[in-house]
Amino acid sequence: MHRVPTSRPAASVAGAHAAPSRSALGVDEPPPRRVAEEPCGAVAVAPGVHWVGALDPGLRCFDLILNTGSGTTYNSFVVRGESGVAVIDTVKAEFADDFFRRLETVARYEEIRVIVLNHLEPDHTGALPELMRRAPQAELCISKRAPALLNALLKVSGDRVPAIRTLDTGDTIDLGGQTLQCLHTPFLHWPDTQCTWLAEAGVLFSGDIFGSHHCDERLFDDVCGEFHCAFDDYFAHIMRPFKRHVRAALELIEPLPIALIAPTHGPILRERPQVYVQRYRELATTRPIPPLDPDQPGLVILYASAHGGTARMAAAIRDGLEEGSGISVVLHELGCGDPRDAVDLIECADVLVIGSPTINGDAAKAIWDLLASLSLIDLNGKLAAAFGSYGWSGEAVRLIEERLRGLKLRVPVPGLRQKLIPNEAELVECRAFGRALANALNGAGAGSVIDFADLQ
Ligand SMILES: Cc1cc2nc3c(=O)[nH]c(=O)nc-3n(C[C@H](O)[C@H](O)[C@H](O)COP(=O)(O)O)c2cc1C
Numbered sequence: 001m002h003r004v005p006t007s008r009p010a011a012s013v014a015g016a017h018a019a020p021s022r023s024a025l026g027v028d029e030p031p032p033r034r035v036a037e038e039p040c041g042a043v044a045v046a047p048g049v050h051w052v053g054a055l056d057p058g059l060r061c062f063d064l065i066l067n068t069g070s071g072t073t074y075n076s077f078v079v080r081g082e083s084g085v086a087v088i089d090t091v092k093a094e095f096a097d098d099f100f101r102r103l104e105t106v107a108r109y110e111e112i113r114v115i116v117l118n119h120l121e122p123d124h125t126g127a128l129p130e131l132m133r134r135a136p137q138a139e140l141c142i143s144k145r146a147p148a149l150l151n152a153l154l155k156v157s158g159d160r161v162p163a164i165r166t167l168d169t170g171d172t173i174d175l176g177g178q179t180l181q182c183l184h185t186p187f188l189h190w191p192d193t194q195c196t197w198l199a200e201a202g203v204l205f206s207g208d209i210f211g212s213h214h215c216d217e218r219l220f221d222d223v224c225g226e227f228h229c230a231f232d233d234y235f236a237h238i239m240r241p242f243k244r245h246v247r248a249a250l251e252l253i254e255p256l257p258i259a260l261i262a263p264t265h266g267p268i269l270r271e272r273p274q275v276y277v278q279r280y281r282e283l284a285t286t287r288p289i290p291p292l293d294p295d296q297p298g299l300v301i302l303y304a305s306a307h308g309g310t311a312r313m314a315a316a317i318r319d320g321l322e323e324g325s326g327i328s329v330v331l332h333e334l335g336c337g338d339p340r341d342a343v344d345l346i347e348c349a350d351v352l353v354i355g356s357p358t359i360n361g362d363a364a365k366a367i368w369d370l371l372a373s374l375s376l377i378d379l380n381g382k383l384a385a386a387f388g389s390y391g392w393s394g395e396a397v398r399l400i401e402e403r404l405r406g407l408k409l410r411v412p413v414p415g416l417r418q419k420l421i422p423n424e425a426e427l428v429e430c431r432a433f434g435r436a437l438a439n440a441l442n443g444a445g446a447g448s449v450i451d452f453a454d455l456q
Pocket residue numbers: 304305306307308309310311356357358359360361362389390391392393394395419420421
């Protein structure tokens with residue numbers, strides 16, 4: 001395997017703007033065991049590559065979706081070639097001073113030929129406007145999907161949009177003996193995501209892919225504290241909705257002779273980096289979970305019910321759906337607890353039917369908790385429907401349908417509402433509703449709305 005020669009932290013040259021020569025970067029010396037004794041020093045990670053990022057140990061909530069018990073890091077890197085320097089990603093605005101101090105220990109601003117942004121999220125572009133002012137000659141290299149985002153990003157500071165080059169898979173940046181190559185990996189987790197591959201050293205600058213929210217000044221996976229839970233947790237909250245895109249990215253990443261993965265958050269992965277690539281393959285592969293049958297489309301009815309009306313409807317809808325499809329349906333009642341199991345079921349399902357009574361003019365909280373969690377998974381191609389019992393106003397079914405459509409699910413059968421406890425005639429209607437859904441699954445009326453009353 002193509003291995004990165006070991007290296008040690010750059011000697012602190014804070015204040016001296018002269019870039020060290022390659023030999024001065026300690027290319028052939030032992031690997032760093034700690035970040036720098038010098039708190040604002042750059043850290044050598046591979047031949048001609050330094051970490052110049054920032055530590056944020058105090059962060060407790062990231063992107064409004066993820067608890068970060070041990071904070072995070074914003075990883076930024078400098079790559080030095082014979083004919084120039086590239087800066088790969090920057091840091092969150094509040095940490096710009098740390099970034100510039102570290103950057104200045106390994107490069108002069110006038111040497112910076114390119115700034116590569118693997119995606120334009122503010123935690124990696126906060127220091128960009130100031131970096132552009134200090135290195136105005138630098139060309140900005142961004143993914144082909146990024147220009148619109150760049151305009152939006154720079155409008156606040158009023159900075160001019162600099163010379164940009166948009167990259168696609170295979171495009172290269174020649175720094176002289178160091179060649180950066182783009183892998184277009186969109187939607188991981190922003191539409192403009194790309195990875196940058198440094199062929200000579202076998203370093204993958206992976207953006208947020210393979211990231212963890214884990215802050216440890218020792219920086220490297222083999223010397224920092226335990227972070228594997230944070231690695232999986234990061235996938236579950238940030239990458240899980242994009243499993244299809246992760247799998248597409250892995251097609252580009254898996255063949256590479258990777259010696260080191262340099263993500264934008266958390267530990268730099270240098271000890272058996274392929275293990276992390278394999279872990280992503282596992283996490284991005286969805287397998288039907290029991291009691292779903294792996295050989296059949298997954299049909300799931302999830303409901304909440306206080307007095308049994310919605311529960312009776314659910315059972316009759318299940319009977320109709322099974323009758324029409326010939327497939328066993330999983331019936332799942334939601335309580336007041338964590339909807340995680342229900343989310344897992346829905347991820348494996350092809351049809352999801354959601355039932356709720358109307359409570360105070362709304363759907364039940366358990367249903368909203370579930371619906372709010374669905375943005376964590378890929379819903380592409382699934383069919384959905386809503387039903388529920390009510391007393392007088394019956395808003396829940398309409399509200400659920402609106403949310404399902406808002407999630408871009410196809411809702412081919414109009415929702416079914418029944419007052420209080422359904423009688424026999426209403427249960428017949430529920431079974432017809434189930435058969436109409438089975439019909440939609442079998443392709444009848446694909447793309448159009450089916451009136452289940454026609455099927456009674
Ligand atoms: C606390 C509470 C609030 C309710 N609010 C409404 C309401 O705003 N509109 C309505 O149509 N029904 C309302 N209902 C009536 C329920 O929707 C009705 O009893 C329904 O049949 C309950 O379904 P379930 O048997 O599946 O629990 C309310 C019931 C409860 C217990």
